[in-house]
Amino acid sequence: MKKLINEPSAVVDEMLDGMVSAHPDELRRLADTNVLVRNDAPVSDKVAVVSGGGSGHEPTHAGYLGPGMLDGAAAGEVFTSPTADEISEMIQACDSGKGVLNVVKNYEGDVMNFETAGELAEMESDVEVAEVVVNDDVAVEDSLYTSGRRGVCGTILVHKVAGAMADRGEELDEVKRVAEKVIDNVATMGTALTSCVTPEKGEPTFDLAEDEIELGIGIHGEPGVERVEMMSADEITERLTEKVFDDLSPSSGAEVLTIVNGMGGTPLSELYVVNRKLQSMMEERDFMTWDAWVGDYMTSLDMQGCSVTVLVLDDELKELLAHPAATPALTVQ
Amino acid sequence: MKKLINEPSAVVDEMLDGMVSAHPDELRRLADTNVLVRNDAPVSDKVAVVSGGGSGHEPTHAGYLGPGMLDGAAAGEVFTSPTADEISEMIQACDSGKGVLNVVKNYEGDVMNFETAGELAEMESDVEVAEVVVNDDVAVEDSLYTSGRRGVCGTILVHKVAGAMADRGEELDEVKRVAEKVIDNVATMGTALTSCVTPEKGEPTFDLAEDEIELGIGIHGEPGVERVEMMSADEITERLTEKVFDDLSPSSGAEVLTIVNGMGGTPLSELYVVNRKLQSMMEERDFMTWDAWVGDYMTSLDMQGCSVTVLVLDDELKELLAHPAATPALTVQ
Structure with a gap:
């Protein structure tokens, strides 16, 4: 099977560099990580909304970085969760002091690593972290990588709505409330x-x-x-x-x-x-x-x-x- | 080969209806044609910029309909030029009295049908029509369907630049001039x-x-x-x-x-x-x-x-x- 890639093991690394080189004023990559953030992160006096997950779902998630949506996106290898350490670095890089909402798709690896990352960030930098788990896929209850339903395309709407609420200057509990409203509907x-x-x-x-x-x-x-x-x-x-x-x-x-x-x-x-x-x-x-x-x-x-x-x-x-x-x-x- | 289609012969018709149903306030379809236009066409006191060609290149061309880009887009069947009659209808539907620029990709069928259509529109409704032919593909001189080079992705930049010049209220010769500047560069x-x-x-x-x-x-x-x-x-x-x-x-x-x-x-x-x-x-x-x-x-x-x-x-x-x-x-x- 032919692909426009170099070494298969370098795809994620090179894709992320290619994204930043397409949007050098808007995005930056945290050193030695697969995390992209808004170039102006942390945005002062604003709740940060971050997400992430395995690569291979582009433009999800880094394509939704910017004013009104995400502050940070952690990319794992293809179809593999990002590490808790990298997620924690992202949370700390995006926090302005007003807290961070993790938007997590319901896959076991993602849920576990975001949870650990949130605890790490709270311990290391006293960041207030909240989390929502998206499970919009009605096909199957429990699956290869999930307990409960999988999180799929509805996640983009959670990014949009939570990102807008944060952009308005609302508090973390309000940003989380509207994210959950999307998930429920x-x-x-x-x-x-x-x-x-x-x-x-x-x-x-x-x-x-x-x-x-x-x-x-x-x-x-x-x-x-x-x-x-x-x-x-x-x-x-x-x-x-x-x-x-x-x-x-x-x-x-x-x-x-x-x-x-x-x-x-x-x-x-x-x-x-x-x-x-x-x-x-x-x-x-x-x-x-x-x-x-x-x-x-x-x-x-x-x-x-x-x-x-x-x-x-x-x-x-x-x-x-x-x-x-x-x-x-x-x-x- | 599996495709998300119904009858193969209905693809273009159904795709166009699907586009309008995604953008009902922005786009409309001219009755009994495969032409989509801006819903507010003809836009008064503005040169119209129109394009078209065979289908199969989506979002080209109808995806570029709207303020600052195209006024009309004529879709042929897959990889087949739209008819001169339909192109002429489009030109007349988009003309506000200030003239129309045809942006044509350099394929023999498209060039011929746009030329005939321009003449028809001039005869029938006294529309002032100008035309540019895009030939940005440097791969080959002459090809299966062309004399000279083919028109490909550079066409989108012609849409963008000519559409902006028209949106500023400039005259037809000025809109054509900047379209040609793109083609030259x-x-x-x-x-x-x-x-x-x-x-x-x-x-x-x-x-x-x-x-x-x-x-x-x-x-x-x-x-x-x-x-x-x-x-x-x-x-x-x-x-x-x-x-x-x-x-x-x-x-x-x-x-x-x-x-x-x-x-x-x-x-x-x-x-x-x-x-x-x-x-x-x-x-x-x-x-x-x-x-x-x-x-x-x-x-x-x-x-x-x-x-x-x-x-x-x-x-x-x-x-x-x-x-x-x-x-x-x-x-x-």
Whole structure:
């Protein structure tokens, strides 16, 4: 399998340098770590919002660094949690004295290392640390790397909302409250048409037949709900979205934000075909789409496939989603 | 080959509806056409900038519709020129009386149909039409569908600069002048690691061995300069960028905008690895990167690979590139 890389073991290191060299005024890398932070971190008199996790999900997380979203992003090796030491360095580098919110996707390694890192940062620098764990993937309860549900594309909405609340100058408990409000009201379900290929292994993580897809796939290629024969985009969209609706049970007339997220190897044209069906389902159910995002937000290397995310809104969430953000991967004016 | 589509023949139609349903306030579709326009078109007292071409290059072109960039985008079927009739309808729908600039990529079908469409619009509605033809691909002189060089990712910079000049209220000849300035100072070279797969054909457009890549590939899979053994990302970046430098011959100290563009199936992480090497080459040559774009701007369906674009800047171009733009695929604040 061919990839635009040099040594497989250097991918994360070189990718991070490539990000900083694309955004030298906006981002910097903490010395001897795989942590990127806003260049102006710590931002005085502001709660910091940080995140991180294994690499391979770009633009997650470092693509969301900037005013109105994240202050720091810790990158692990591909599909591997960042170390507690590096996360702790990030927390301390981003804290202005007003505290730090860790936004953690629900994978055992991430949860453990962020927890340890928070304790380290509290001990070493007396940082006030709070944490939320995102578990928006409705496909499976417990999984290869999780107790409970996995955290996937809904995490971006937690970054956006918590980042906006912090940008407004609110206190840590308020920033945490709105992050949890997103987590309580967001659900995601994904599918893979093809496996991803990790740089180190150089071959597919799992096998899918030429006429087969996997519903409920994880963003590391973890098993989903079922393997089914290839279906049309409309049928796939229905299967994904029904499961999301089942979980959220929005009331008729509910306002929602939707995301059709590409897994990394899927052309944008196909994501728009999925969005067409998704929005027609919204109309049929009498839900009001307040905003519809279509693109690659939370990927799985070169996997072909997509996920559907729905967030049920209230006035506070709409205000925070509309709050300006300026990051490499997401701009809200 | 699996794709997130319904009937292959319906892909373009459904993709366009999916785009409008993602951006209902910003975009609309002209009835019975594959043309999308800004919802507020024609924008009064403003030169309109329009473009178009075969589909399969998303977000090109409709992703660049909006204030500060394009007024209209005509989509052909996949890798097929839009018809002269539809282009003419677009021109007439976008004209406010101040004239229209056609931005055309240099492919025979596009050039012919835009020319005919311009004549039609002039005859039918007395629209003043001007045209520029983008030919930034330095790989080959003449090609499968071209006399002269092909138009590729540099086209986005023409959209940006001409769109900004129009947004400032300048006249058609001035908008055309700056579009030509971009064309005179931009060069691109691309590579494919894998072939694209069109929805209709459902199998690779061309064959590449597992250890082979093609340098100088076209965005429809047209033959490039040479097939070589798979190389490292750094070597590929050198080969592409050297050819771009040879064409542009920027003087030492020149300010440039660079693009590392993904072909549709390449993970963002790999594009950042390429950008790292590109920026180190810029430093070695003593060129100043004023801005570095990394992402999918001009794709070829699900092709894996990338292209490198360099635009040599002057003060006027920098001002126009920094002018605000608000489109689905590009936001400048």
